[in-house]
Amino acid sequence: MKNFLDDNFLLKTKTAETLYHNYAKSLPIIDYHNHLIPQQVAENLQFDNITQVWLNGDHYKWRAMRANGISEHYITGNASDKEKFLKWAETVPYTMRNPLYHWTHLELQRYFDIHEILSPATAEKIYEEASAKLRLPEYNVRALLEKMRVEVICTTDDPIDSLEYHQTFSKEESTFKMYPAFRPDKAMQVDDIESFNQYVDTLAQVTKLEIDNFSNYLQALKARHDFFAENGCSVSDHGLERIYAEDYTEQEIADIFLKIRGQQDISVRENHQFKSAMLVCFAQWDHEKGWVQQYHLGALRNNNSRMLGISGADAGFDSIGDFSQAKALSKFLNRLDAGDQLTKTIIYNLNPADNEMIATMVGNFNDGTIAGKVQFGSAWWFLDQKDGMTKQINTLSNMGLLSRFVGMLTDSRSFLSFPRHEYFRRLLCDLFGEDIEQGELPNKLDWIGKVISDICYHNAKDYFKFK
Structure with a gap:
């Protein structure tokens, strides 16, 4: 296996x-x-947190969140960036066999060297770790492309x-x-x-x-x-x-x-x-x-x-x-x-x-x-x-x-x-x-x-x- x-x-x-x-x-x-x-x-641009670079504008993720019963308030609404990320993390375990499950974890690995599975149990830690890295000079927009x-x-x-x-x-x-x-x-x-x-x-x-x-x-x-x-x-x-x-x-x-x-x-x-x-x-x-x-x-x-x-x-x-x-x-x-x-x-x-x-x-x-x-x-x-x-x-x-x-x-x-x-x-x-x-x-x-x-x-x- x-x-x-x-x-x-x-x-x-x-x-x-x-x-x-x-x-x-x-x-x-x-x-x-x-x-x-x-x-x-x-x-x-230097993003302040992972929601800004990962969830904003991503209609693939938005569709999955709606299918999982997540309110629009946490998708395109006025919820905070962290609240939106936590709702995405709540959805991820239900995306198995959807390409989003693969893409989500590939992106966490390739950009942030995060190898944990995203879920409600790991969401707080992953949000803070990825967001902290995004505020570093080596994670600005051009650096992300160069990576x-x-x-x-x-x-x-x-x-x-x-x-x-x-x-x-x-x-x-x-x-x-x-x-x-x-x-x-x-x-x-x-x-x-x-x-x-x-x-x-x-x-x-x-x-x-x-x-x-x-x-x-x-x-x-x-x-x-x-x-x-x-x-x-x-x-x-x-x-x-x-x-x-x-x-x-x-x-x-x-x-x-x-x-x-x-x-x-x-x-x-x-x-x-x-x-x-x-x-x-x-x-x-x-x-x-x-x-x-x-x-x-x-x-x-x-x-x-x-x-x-x-x-x-x-x-x-x-x-x-x-x-x-x-x-x-x-x-x-x-x-x-x-x-x-x-x-x-x-x-x-x-x-x-x-x-x-x-x-x-x-x-x-x-x-x-x-x-x-x-x-x-x-x-x-x-x-x-x-x-x-x-x-x-x-x-x-x-x-x-x-x-x-x-x-x-x-x-x-x-x-x-x-x-x-x-x-x-x-x-x-x-x-x-x-x-x-x-x-x-x-x-x-x-x-x-x-x-x-x-x-x-x-x-x-x-x-x-x-x-």
């Missing part, structure tokens, strides 16, 4: 142990998509963001790089006409351009796209229920935009036409600059309207959706490819029922110009756990080239989430190790070790080409 979270955690064979410890464990991390706050990095050998982080930024903290940080000496990612979801979100018009007004103020027609709107957004590029951005990202690929004419989109600016309601078809046009424009700009574009597909957001009013968005009330994806995704990618305007692309899937569809769809648009040009992205959100990662790896192995995969990312708001890369690396090595010991792969550790190192680090380094 193995000990919980020992050196060979998740590694079921001797070959897997060799692969992990010799070829994966010590590699740097390129975290090309996360939701870290740039200001906290630029100002090198995990982070080489690159890409934040998630709206087109109207000033990028002032990226600019400040870029002028300083650091062991890692921080780049913005262009996330224009609000720029095409016309489901709420009033909110969209407020966004357009803000964009006009930021760019100092009058936006009275669609052409001017594109001009303003393109100016922000250029501004992001000037500040080191080479990655875009979209969080969508699905890809939109309706047919449209330029005149139709111009007319739809004027209707929206006139506070007139638009039809469902017009809504989808507008979103389709915007996606094409963004993709064309990405291609012009040689950016990598990312599409996160399949989340059904804000399901609980009562709790949305209490806790706001991104508070743990989203779920997997069952949207029809294939035809629109094919049409969208084909439109870009036909005009030679398809840049490097990563598609992330939230519904595991669509894994095989996504894995085969990306293969339609790999054209031999770049290894892994169009990627089936890592298991995302609800799927970035042992079963979900394994299914994504196996699907990609069966339908494409796992060896060209750009690997894991955190997609997280927490500076303590980087052991997720370790979690992924251990699972990857375990799968290869088992195949070797079962005689399904040759015992060629030098080559397979290289493949693993590539997936964990080198493929992303070559694919994104961060400077």
Whole structure:
């Protein structure tokens, strides 16, 4: 019987142990998509206690606490930081077989060298020990990233963001790089006409351009796209229920935009036409600059309207959706490819029922110009756990080239989430190790070790080409 979270955690064979410890464990991390706050990095924030860095903004933990019967007062409410931590500790013993149980204890070990199991009995001691360490200079935000050998982080930024903290940080000496990612979801979100018009007004103020027609709107957004590029951005990202690929004419989109600016309601078809046009424009700009574009597909957001009013968005009330994806995704990618305007692309899937569809769809648009040009992205959100990662790896192995995969990312708001890369690396090595010991792969550790190192680090380094 193995000990919980020992050196060979998740590694079921001797070959897997060799692969992990010799070829994966010590590699740097390129975290090309996360939701870290740039200001906290630029100002090198020093957290006062573990709740601030560990629980604030973590909707994974919040969902588990609610399921355990914990009042919202201790989750997003006004309870003290220590009270919130104690309620999380009360929940942890009930998270067994949820990835949170593994992540919680990996993070306590890797960042704080705390090897005790978190429970009500140990909560006070762990809270005080971890919080005391967090107040030391070697536990400021940048030190936390350095401790995990982070080489690159890409934040998630709206087109109207000033990028002032990226600019400040870029002028300083650091062991890692921080780049913005262009996330224009609000720029095409016309489901709420009033909110969209407020966004357009803000964009006009930021760019100092009058936006009275669609052409001017594109001009303003393109100016922000250029501004992001000037500040080191080479990655875009979209969080969508699905890809939109309706047919449209330029005149139709111009007319739809004027209707929206006139506070007139638009039809469902017009809504989808507008979103389709915007996606094409963004993709064309990405291609012009040689950016990598990312599409996160399949989340059904804000399901609980009562709790949305209490806790706001991104508070743990989203779920997997069952949207029809294939035809629109094919049409969208084909439109870009036909005009030679398809840049490097990563598609992330939230519904595991669509894994095989996504894995085969990306293969339609790999054209031999770049290894892994169009990627089936890592298991995302609800799927970035042992079963979900394994299914994504196996699907990609069966339908494409796992060896060209750009690997894991955190997609997280927490500076303590980087052991997720370790979690992924251990699972990857375990799968290869088992195949070797079962005689399904040759015992060629030098080559397979290289493949693993590539997936964990080198493929992303070559694919994104961060400077």
